[in-house]
Amino acid sequence: MANDPIHQFQLSTIVPIDVGGLNFSFTNSSLFMVATTVVATGFLAAATSGRGLVPGRMQMVAEQAYEFVAGTLRSAAGTEGMRFFPMVFSLFMFVLVANLIGMVPYFFTITSHIIVTFALAMLVIGTVVGYGFYKHGLHFLGLFVPHGVPTLLVPLVTAIEVISFLSRPISLSVRLFANMMAGHTALKVFAGFIVSMSAAGAVGVAGSVLPLLMTVALTGLEFLVAFLQAYVFTVLTCMYLNDALHPGH
Template identity: 75%
Template sequence: MANDPIHQFQISKLIPIEIGGLDFSFTNSAAFMVATVAASGAFLFLTTSSRGLVPGRLQSISEMLYEFVASMLRDAAGSHGMKFFPFVFSLFMFVLVGNLLGLFPYFFTITSHIIVTFALALLVIGTVIVYGFWKHGLGFLKLFVPSGVPAVLVPLVVLIEVVSFLSRPVSLSVRLFANMLAGHITLKVFAGFVTSLSAFGVAGMAGAVLPFVMVVAITGLEILVAFLQAYVFAVLTCMYLNDALHPGH
């Protein structure tokens, strides 16, 4: 069981709660959601508490995160998009800190569960749809009819656009989920090699050097992936929000 690479994704109940036949237990996943939110919230809050005109190191990190997401959103969706800034920033921080926390040994990775990433993706698409119709009414449907397409091709293009729109939440959620899942499984498998090989004495330990180096390298790669996937998630969110703001292509 110790070497089972799937074991790390197991959800265990910490405080069993059941309401109306549904299991709403406070699990290790919920605990790490709380940890993610608490850590990032506390970081942003505490590092900026001095409100330094000349920022310290930690305050600079908070400001850089702020300006990074702000410029990302402004580039993708224009200045009108800034009303979604708290939303995009929350998503980015939640995914980023969730990914990074999951890299600690024995820690649970909340973004390695498809339901979490899918819920976040649905939240994004739901926001796009609701805001799009609220702002533009039926004009939002122009999103599916690119301008400058010959009339004959319109039905086909609309079909393609609709399918691509509907596949967005799936691709958004599966991308993040699969990256986290695969990365953690790979780490676990190589780490498992190290322990299994070391059990065969000195020769085994010498042989374990290679997977050990791989574990170190993959850990570095996973830190990169944690950042990258949070960035990709946020950037795609910005682009989808741009569709809601400016449906005419």
């Protein structure tokens, strides 16, 4: 592989598919999306197949993931929020497994592509807007007019609320994408230093210990980030869904 930190994000077509001039090819990204789905559903299906009253290790992990997401959703959006549980749980599992698979060397990180994270964020915001209007009708727009604001300030505050609402899908998607992309780039850069320094003789080999340590530390950090970003994505999803359920602040 080339010593280029950006190369790892390169898409490569595996099965070219072209419909009406649009590129629907099955790429390495698609392959890892399939892998993510297979790993996530396969693990959870295998872990819960025993339906043990006393859980085994795998079932324990599955149950903890369930309780974790359910607790987050319930505390952010209340008991009514549980109707969105399958979606939120799917998002958490998909992002988490995608991030963790991306940590395997030479594996593709699907969440390092903005279009993927943006599509997931739009799914969340689309659900919020769709359900908000379906459930509350035009009252959903009350979300943008907070109570207890002086009449003079209402237009200003409403403008700010609208802008902040519109920036949500962008911040939600960019946060995940930028974290994964930047982290993997940094890892690759430091790993690349080891190789290029080692090529510079004995002193270089001795000095390359430093980027090696850095790479090891960054790998640990990246595992943390992989989990943390899945968590943050889930928490924000729950908070946005709360707006759809209770738009009156």
